[in-house]
Amino acid sequence: MALDQDLDWNAVYADQLPRIYNFFRFRLGPGHDVEELTARTFEKAWRARAQYRRDLAGFSTWMFAIARNVVTDHLRSDAARIRTSTLADPGEAMTPEDAAVHSSDLARLATLSAELPERHKELIALKYGAALNNRLIAEITGLSETNVGTTLQRIVEKLRSLW
Amino acid sequence: MNDQFLHRLRREPRAEFAARLKWQLDRPAQTPPRAGRWLLGLAIFGTAFALVSPPARHAFHGLFASTPNTVPASDATRPESPGVVGSSVTAAGQTNPRPPVRPAQFMPATPLPRVPALVNTPVSADSPADAKTNASVGDIVAPVPITGTVGGLTPQMQADRAVLLRQGLFRVMGWVMVRLNAAQHADAPVDMKVMAADAGRLQQLSSLIPEVFQQDTRALDTNTRASSIIWNEPADFGSKIDDLTLAADSLARAAARNDEVATGKAISRIEIACTACHHIYRSN
Numbered sequence: 001m002a003l004d005q006d007l008d009w010n011a012v013y014a015d016q017l018p019r020i021y022n023f024f025r026f027r028l029g030p031g032h033d034v035e036e037l038t039a040r041t042f043e044k045a046w047r048a049r050a051q052y053r054r055d056l057a058g059f060s061t062w063m064f065a066i067a068r069n070v071v072t073d074h075l076r077s078d079a080a081r082i083r084t085s086t087l088a089d090p091g092e093a094m095t096p097e098d099a100a101v102h103s104s105d106l107a108r109l110a111t112l113s114a115e116l117p118e119r120h121k122e123l124i125a126l127k128y129g130a131a132l133n134n135r136l137i138a139e140i141t142g143l144s145e146t147n148v149g150t151t152l153q154r155i156v157e158k159l160r161s162l163w
Numbered sequence: 164m165n166d167q168f169l170h171r172l173r174r175e176p177r178a179e180f181a182a183r184l185k186w187q188l189d190r191p192a193q194t195p196p197r198a199g200r201w202l203l204g205l206a207i208f209g210t211a212f213a214l215v216s217p218p219a220r221h222a223f224h225g226l227f228a229s230t231p232n233t234v235p236a237s238d239a240t241r242p243e244s245p246g247v248v249g250s251s252v253t254a255a256g257q258t259n260p261r262p263p264v265r266p267a268q269f270m271p272a273t274p275l276p277r278v279p280a281l282v283n284t285p286v287s288a289d290s291p292a293d294a295k296t297n298a299s300v301g302d303i304v305a306p307v308p309i310t311g312t313v314g315g316l317t318p319q320m321q322a323d324r325a326v327l328l329r330q331g332l333f334r335v336m337g338w339v340m341v342r343l344n345a346a347q348h349a350d351a352p353v354d355m356k357v358m359a360a361d362a363g364r365l366q367q368l369s370s371l372i373p374e375v376f377q378q379d380t381r382a383l384d385t386n387t388r389a390s391s392i393i394w395n396e397p398a399d400f401g402s403k404i405d406d407l408t409l410a411a412d413s414l415a416r417a418a419a420r421n422d423e424v425a426t427g428k429a430i431s432r433i434e435i436a437c438t439a440c441h442h443i444y445r446s447n
Binding site: 044 | 431
């Protein structure tokens with residue numbers, strides 16, 4: 001079932017772009033080329049669109065499966081080790097003051113979640129970066145919906161106490 | 164659950180980035196014209212022939228005898244990166260009983276030229292390069308066995324020709340990689356136009372890999388390091404080539420926005436793609 005025949009790509013793109021983009025921001029924190037990773041994800045999805053089958057998975061599930069693979073590849077690559085923490089985040093479209101606060105908050109999240117297991121970091125990125133509901137997160141991660149909910153609650157409480 | 168402190172960290176991607184990516188994704192697939200591919204293939208085969216045939220090689224070297232090699236000094240004195248560029252790339256997929264020919268030998272005597280991409284894939288801030296093909300490359304690599312004499316060529320001759328063609332392609336790719344690596348490590352600022360041009364070349368050259376491996380030479384005795392897994396796992400082989408093409412695309416994008424950090428990362432990504440493929444599909 002081809003994507004071109006069944007889906008409005010413009011709508012899909014408009015919906016998925018901020019989700020994928022923020023997923024990478026939350027998942028990796030500042031200092032990573034989030035735009036590049038986002039572009040890579042969409043390119044892979046676009047190239048493989050003929051293989052997408054709606055009967056097997058929702059489009060979000062499929063896109064995030066690709067995004068998760070991109071994260072894995074990125075973390076494995078040498079480039080990921082060269083953390084360019086001084087890199088300006090090109091996504092800032094606010095005043096320098098707001099940008100500084102925003103950026104520092106993201107860095108703060110990255111610091112606080114540094115000790116979390118990778119799976120928990122991923123849950124946070126899917127929930128708050130990609131803004132997915134628990135049902136979709138469960139589908140993507142293979143966890144039960146209840147498990148996703150309780151785990152997220154525990155993580156958020158912990159983060160909030162440290163915030 | 165009070166989680167507003169997390170929700171407010173979300174942010175919209177830059178409008179410019181969103182528009183540029185959409186534009187790239189919407190562009191129709193740009194496959195080189197058939198005639199252009201044949202010409203490029205012919206050029207590669209000619210290069211391979213020149214490398215293998217002693218008289219042709221002698222004549223070829225004569226062309227360069229009076230001109231000094233102007234590989235940047237920092238590159239000439241720097242050891243090659245092990246297993247990534249240089250001889251490893253140039254010899255990709257093939258065995259050469261002779262001492263490996265360093266691609267730098269074929270670098271022109273003039274400084275790195277500012278040349279356009281081989282085909283019409285302009286690279287600029289307004290029109291990012293995009294030489295992606297619509298079909299998955301893995302689909303293209305459907306092995307064609309050599310069954311009998313064709314055009315007076317015995318199966319063995321056909322296989323030898325196929326190997327020569329592959330070697331030629333990888334030598335040209337190695338030449339591009341050496342240029343990229345040299346430019347990256349030179350003391351002078353990176354020339355983004357050269358980067359963009361070479362990214363376009365890599366996109367084009369990588370798109371030829373499936374085609375030059377279409378002829379299945381496993382059954383014949385050839386002078387090759389190409390692993391037979393290539394024809395057993397065409398889809399995976401294709402995905403490895405996809406990775407290289409995408410990495411070259413990243414380089415084109417980074418060069419178009421004049422981003423040196425991203426350019427360096429993209430070159431690393433290309434090197435990783437090369438190594439990943441060699442690890443599986445090139446016999447030692």
